[in-house]
Amino acid sequence: MTLSAENVTAIVDKLYQNETLIAKVPKLRAALGLPDSAEWKTLYSSFGVGRVTAHTLLTHIFSEWVEKNGEEANFMEGLTIRQDNNMAVSPPPGLGKLDPGNTMQSELAKYRMRRMEQTWTPSLNSRFRIGQIPEQIQQQISSLPILSVKAELIEAVKKNRVLIVVGEAGSGKSTQIPKYLAEAGLAEAGLIGCTQPRRIAAKSLAERVSVECGTTVGGLIGYVIRFEKCVSADTVIKFMTDGLLVREFILNPNLSGYSILIIDEAHERTKYTDICFGLLRNVLNENPNLKVIISSATLDKERFSAYFDNAPIFTVSGNMFEVEEIYDQFSRDQLSYLSGVVDKVCSVHFNEGPGHILAFLPGQSDIEKASEQILSRTRNLMGSRHLLKMKIVQCYGLLSLERQNEIFKPAEEGYRNVVLATNVAETSLTIPGIRFVVDCGFFKQSEYDPNTGIEELKMKRITQPQATQRKGRAGRTEKGKVYRLYTKSDLISTFPSTGLPEIQRSNLESVVLQLTVMGFKDVFKFQFMDTPRSDAVCEALEKLQDLSALDEEMRLTPMGRQMAQFPLDPSLAKILVSSSKLRCSEEVLIIVSFLSIQNQSLFNQENYQATKDLVKASMHKFSHRSGDQLMYINIYEEWRSAGRSKHWCVQNHLNAQFLEEVQNIKDQLAEMMKGLHLPIVSCGSNTVAVRQAMCAGFFRQLAKRRGQYDYAKYPDSDRVRGSFFIHPSSSMFPVRPVPSFVMYAEMFRTSKMYMKGITIIDPSWVASEAPIYYKKMRALYPNFG
């Protein structure tokens, strides 16, 4: 028997399966310098040394042994492993070909060993077993409802390829399931991957589970989100966003290296969760070693099961306190929910005992209005009775991180917090200490209209599961109450039972491009759980053709392949790629980085009624006559020359976090461009090249002035009727004379159809930057361009 990667791998795997084996092998134990009672697993896990290191170590020890004794057979015998004894274990993930002659590897292993011996020997048991896990956390873990079904759960996962796990909030499924499965030895053949819809959730779950295992993040437990990677060769449980898993499919279509994938929060049905579903269905046929767990709230469990070939459903109870439901006698319309919330918050404050109030409202402006009204109504009464004092806390997505952190600060003594929130507080943020929930029954949601390319913000009735979710926010720590501003019969008979999945109401350009890169030639044959609108798919295909990412036969072009490398919208990727040829990629990198940030605002948006004049003055200082995107460059450069100072940002009403994010994205995009040999060159102050590059992606988004302030789509087609307006938040809004021709980055409908991200361009540039689209348009409109 000779030393080979497979041999050593098999030994390591064997050791993993039987952790005490090593202690029983005197020769090996002596070689490792372990005390008699030591256990192999304890050794590696206490220092976060994983399989690969163990592997290297063994290789090293083995070769030293052979060198000294010249007998391989004895060594192997000492391990009591025979070749016939199930040696065909697959190698650990990420190992690749082992090089026994790699001195660096073995030296590093020896170094780690020495360090280990110094610190570890005296307190082996207390270090990993219990000592590392604080008493309080141990208690929390052991009181989770899921613990009572641990054994059954592990059995069910062992028996099935796909399992649907249904559990209420507080069951502990997100943190405990991956841990249980790893403990049960189900991660032997590969990683356990867990997806989450949000970056914060992926990160904080990794941190929490690490604490529960007495390790630090990036060792046994790690996470990967866009632009942030915290895993190592030792990682067994990996948390990630669902969008990132979709990206991984491109590189690794069979998901080799994973033993189990857990899709968590599946009921939210995000765009990327839905794509993962379709991809996983395929992979289950290709990769027989893979198991899948779909983890969801109670909603729609039968549909999940049916979609995955009638996979069994495993139910876990929750850990919620009772929440009393109080309904209104009549339903309110969209005009009176605001006053309803104000009334209800005040009466709860005046009549109920201690505990914070959480009120759900549809938007930021509602929150600001309600704030004012509640304040003025309670001001006179403050202190006049033995009342609790009240503090109003606003909570919505565009709030800066500092303000969001305020929400988690404990209330001052003698104060009741009234949290006025949008649906960020429904799932993304959990606010502690809430006893009362006031639910207005509405929310806002965007829907994309593929025929016009316009995103519309619609006021909608919440769904029944949403109502349950909102109610649950009052029962996290003790018994609570929910005040619903609608009747019980309306909830049961007129509120929708499910919402529209995101994939059926969003732009599909990037989805179609990604699926094409993965080799799905016919997107219509991809088995979605809910099929996207066919006009949306067609629209995406046509746009990708216009971008020359797909050819006439819908095949991927080299340009399309290049575009798909970037974690950007196809339009933005095209602009970036085109900028190299136009010799303005340095500037366009800045612009694309600004445009790719969606959920933060560049200028301070808080209390905008009070601060808007100051914000406008600051914006005016940076503005550029050619448009918003050129202003971004001004801001970026001045921010850099101010030394990226936070103080400077505050003075100029800019969001420091936004600009740091721009820097981060820009650096990473620059790296990707280098990898693709796309030169990064500056055009200096020649803004023509920059604006031409933007035509390569935004060519469809042109508008021509029609009246005093209103615009018509250019070319004026009957698909998009009505007038467009420059959004008041644009730096071009106050510009006189009103520009006669503009290109916009974004279009959405609220009270009007608004264009945002305005650039002044020359329509003749479309001919060179988007030749395919130009030809099509010329055939229909002879004067186009």
Place this chain on the structure above:
DNA sequence: AGGGTTTTTT
């Protein structure tokens, strides 16, 4: 002329 729910990408 006058203001947007929420997420996310090797």
